[in-house]
Amino acid sequence: MHTLLLQGLGGFCVALTLTTSSWAGSPVKYTISVVPQFSPARLHQEWIPLVQRISRDTGIELELKLLASFAKFEAELMKGTADFAYVNPYHVVMTKSRQGYIPLLRDSQPLVGVLLVRRESVFKSVYDLNGQTIAFPAPNAFGASLYLRALLVEKQGLKFTPRYLGTHPNVFRHLARNDVAAGGSVVSAFNDETPEVREQLRIIYKTPEVASHPIVAHPRVPSKVRDAISQAFLALAKDAAGRALLKDIRFPDPVLTAYEKDYLPLETLKLQKYDVPEKN
The missing domain is CATH 3.40.190.10 (Periplasmic binding protein-like II)
Structure with missing residues (x-):
């Protein structure tokens, strides 16, 4: 079954539900959210084909949720709503003490x-x-x-x-x-x-180069599910159709990442004074 839901959740939210073979016999569904660098309509168009492919390749049921507001996205991230998320580098630092999101993958090219x-x-x-x-x-x-x-x-x-x-x-x-x-x-x-x-x-x-936007997972997601999603992203780079999907989301060359190696250095920048709270 393939169901596409469009609904308002204090803004704009898109949910894509893919019913695939259950993961290890479990009907659990995982959500993935994307930082709103672009409009929800554009992100919807770019990310849904990739989510479909990852779901099909892994047998893990995924739900894509998009929020139109950067503030709403950050609020949901700080509450740990999403199981997986595509976030900016500082989000990893922001959520470490509150939710402990785990960086899984980033693009090999640095963020500038x-x-x-x-x-x-x-x-x-x-x-x-x-x-x-x-x-x-x-x-x-x-x-x-x-x-x-x-x-x-x-x-x-x-x-x-x-x-x-x-x-x-x-x-x-x-x-x-x-x-x-x-x-x-x-x-x-x-x-x-x-x-x-x-x-x-x-x-x-x-600006100087820093590690690029990562895909992160909440600690509640089982390690075997995190690993399967990571390997599925890496496998996309091995065929032409997969590379096209990665290019569409500006993630052409995924590599494994870790907080200590790539994002811990951002703590030393002490950017808290430039953090501007936004209204939801």
């Missing part, structure tokens, strides 16, 4: 935040943006906002007015219309934008 301006802009260096309005997807979007804002203040000495627009495409479009002086994003999201938009913008600043 970028600061963009219009191609014909008078702003030639990051220092020219002092006192200007800069757009960001969300306050706690890691590479595109949280880390980037901290570096602009602490390392570059900038004073600016942040404007939060919800998603990366919103930042690109407001910047292209000259509504803001500059905008924050990450390399992968910028490269995934249409050529028509990219050609109107240029990068004037990049």
